Amino acid sequence: MINASLKQLSRALATKQISSVELTQLFLERIERLNPVLNAFITVDAEKSLNSARAADARIAAGTAGQLTGIPIAQKDIFCAEGWRTTCGSKMLANFVSPYDATVIRKMESEAGLVSLGKTNMDEFAMGSSNETSFFGPVKNPWDPSRVPGGSSGGSAAAVAARLAPAATGTDTGGSIRQPAALCNLTGLKPTYGVVSRYGMIAFASSLDQGGPMAASAEDCALLLNTMAGFDERDSTSLDRPLEDYARDLDKPLNGLRIGLPREFFGEGCDAEVMAAVRAAIDDYEKLGAICVEVSLPNSHLSVPAYYVIAPAEASSNLSRFDGVRYGFRAEDYASLDDMYMKSRAQGFGAEVKRRILIGAYVLSHGYYDAYYLQAQRIRRLIADDFVEAFKSCDVIMGPTSPSTAFKLGEKAADPVQMYLSDIYTIAVNLAGLPGMSVPCGFAGGLPVGLQLIGNYFAEAQLLNVAHRYQQATDWHLRWPDGLA
Amino acid sequence: MSLTLEQVQRIAHLARIEISESEAITTQGHLNGIFQLIEQMQAVDTRGVEPMAHAQDLSQRLRPDAVTEEDRRTAFQAVAPETEAGLYLVPKVIE
Numbered sequence: 100m101i102n103a104s105l106k107q108l109s110r111a112l113a114t115k116q117i118s119s120v121e122l123t124q125l126f127l128e129r130i131e132r133l134n135p136v137l138n139a140f141i142t143v144d145a146e147k148s149l150n151s152a153r154a155a156d157a158r159i160a161a162g163t164a165g166q167l168t169g170i171p172i173a174q175k176d177i178f179c180a181e182g183w184r185t186t187c188g189s190k191m192l193a194n195f196v197s198p199y200d201a202t203v204i205r206k207m208e209s210e211a212g213l214v215s216l217g218k219t220n221m222d223e224f225a226m227g228s229s230n231e232t233s234f235f236g237p238v239k240n241p242w243d244p245s246r247v248p249g250g251s252s253g254g255s256a257a258a259v260a261a262r263l264a265p266a267a268t269g270t271d272t273g274g275s276i277r278q279p280a281a282l283c284n285l286t287g288l289k290p291t292y293g294v295v296s297r298y299g300m301i302a303f304a305s306s307l308d309q310g311g312p313m314a315a316s317a318e319d320c321a322l323l324l325n326t327m328a329g330f331d332e333r334d335s336t337s338l339d340r341p342l343e344d345y346a347r348d349l350d351k352p353l354n355g356l357r358i359g360l361p362r363e364f365f366g367e368g369c370d371a372e373v374m375a376a377v378r379a380a381i382d383d384y385e386k387l388g389a390i391c392v393e394v395s396l397p398n399s400h401l402s403v404p405a406y407y408v409i410a411p412a413e414a415s416s417n418l419s420r421f422d423g424v425r426y427g428f429r430a431e432d433y434a435s436l437d438d439m440y441m442k443s444r445a446q447g448f449g450a451e452v453k454r455r456i457l458i459g460a461y462v463l464s465h466g467y468y469d470a471y472y473l474q475a476q477r478i479r480r481l482i483a484d485d486f487v488e489a490f491k492s493c494d495v496i497m498g499p500t501s502p503s504t505a506f507k508l509g510e511k512a513a514d515p516v517q518m519y520l521s522d523i524y525t526i527a528v529n530l531a532g533l534p535g536m537s538v539p540c541g542f543a544g545g546l547p548v549g550l551q552l553i554g555n556y557f558a559e560a561q562l563l564n565v566a567h568r569y570q571q572a573t574d575w576h577l578r579w580p581d582g583l584a
Numbered sequence: 585m586s587l588t589l590e591q592v593q594r595i596a597h598l599a600r601i602e603i604s605e606s607e608a609i610t611t612q613g614h615l616n617g618i619f620q621l622i623e624q625m626q627a628v629d630t631r632g633v634e635p636m637a638h639a640q641d642l643s644q645r646l647r648p649d650a651v652t653e654e655d656r657r658t659a660f661q662a663v664a665p666e667t668e669a670g671l672y673l674v675p676k677v678i679e
């Protein structure tokens with residue numbers, strides 16, 4: 100039952116092989132046993148989870164259940180959930196109990212009937228690629244606890260990989276779903292910007308942030324996205340589009356699929372064994388009937404520099420709300436209102452968050468705005484246009500998700516620039532607003548490797564199809580770490 | 585380009601983050617490393633390129649100017665550091 104797919108769990112619940120309460124207990128026991136090692140969850144509240152499970156069982160008994168009613172899920176601690184402590188990995192919100200639900204929480208729990216197992220650890224305010232910036236301590240990678248799970252959705256990734264939860268939510272501003280999915284052997288999907296509501300999802304960089312599913316397979320991700328996506332008038336950038344069944348095309352054959360291979364993703368800078376696994380996956384796709392074409396994303400090398408202007412600029416503005424007045428941490432001693440702001444923010448934020456606020460404040464300040472912020476936005480346009488051009492000759496783009504496998508805890512923590520470069524293949528996708536996935540495609544030195552799939556705007560169903568057919572032909576996604584039974 | 589210690593302290597003040605001299609020195613090193621990375625942008629000729637603020641080039645949606653939320657003041661103030669009589673308390677700003 101622990102390694103079952105969401106479809107299998109759904110069937111087991113519908114046929115009364117197991118109740119939601121029993122299933123929830125099964126995962127809560129694993130959390131109790133394994134979380135002290137992995138630190139994947141910040142908050143667990145068994146009584147709350149079991150109450151939701153009882154409500155789900157009642158819906159199943161009454162015949163009003165949906166496909167995922169009663170299935171447990173782990174929620175990234177960036178989503179506000181009413182009555183749950185919601186910390187965003189920060190001391191600033193260490194005691195914040197949310198008075199309301201994010202739209203994603205409302206849709207998944209109140210409407211679809213999924214049962215929350217708790218809130219997962221993450222880099223502070225989603226700023227990080229290793230989960231080491233969390234105020235609640237680093238998360239360990241279940242494949243090797245001396246290594247990072249990736250970030251910022253590292254707690255969600257570790258929880259699903261170690262089967263502390265059947266699936267989880269994540270958010271992705273520069274790679275925070277795809278990179279941890281790659282490093283923990285999961286399937287993760289970042290939807291097109293605007294598909295999943297950002298209401299109640301604590302803001303980092305509002306023009307880039309997007310929530311999405313992290314699970315064991317493309318099929319699981321499709322079922323989860325069906326519950327997460329949809330127009331929300333409470334999010335001013337939510338897109339008003341007809342609802343889709345993201346699982347509708349899962350089984351479509353891949354004959355004639357044109358895979359674009361950007362030459363910039365296959366040059367220097369990627370670990371050789373990672374590259375070998377990615378190349379082998381592309382060979383498998385050719386066996387499934389796909390055709391490879393070379394494409395170019397000539398400005399992709401500028402994505403990291405442009406991102407580290409745009410994301411901090413938006414973050415410095417978003418995080419100005421944390422002033423110790425309406426919610427969150429307030430310093431103990433202060434001499435004046437200004438001093439209260441200065442001390443509350445100095446003590447409430449960690450080093451990486453402060454760095455990004457300072458970069459943002461600088462690039463938005465008088466005299467530097469044009470040279471940095473506007474220049475970054477112009478480069479963002481060039482990067483987005485590169486994708487438009489590339490998609491004229493291909494249906495999906497493929498390459499590595501991350502240039503390396505999971506690195507050692509502490510290995511990059513002292514050098515922000517090295518950490519930032521671990522997202523070189525994922526960031527351009529956020530800048531363009533496109534959907535992207537990471538799919539398990541092999542191992543290098545015993546550690547998982549992720550294949551990145553990038554689709555055109557609103558091509559989620561196609562990406563899931565492309566990932567699902569590969570997962571029907573391979574079993575990388577069915578491998579689990581040892582020693583966590 | 586390279587930030588001086590005074591500039592780091594000035595930005596920290598703008599961002600309302602108290603910073604000690606030793607923190608400012610460490611931060612200066614980190615920020616200068618990051619700006620070295622960012623400077624790669626300056627070599628690119630972007631004349632005539634329209635800045636892209638957003639992934640979807642859509643105009644902001646408008647909604648009717650109507651009350652849609654209920655009063656939840658008590659719930660929202662329950663998470664505040666200090667309140668009194670329905671108001672948020674801050675240090676005195678006018679003597």
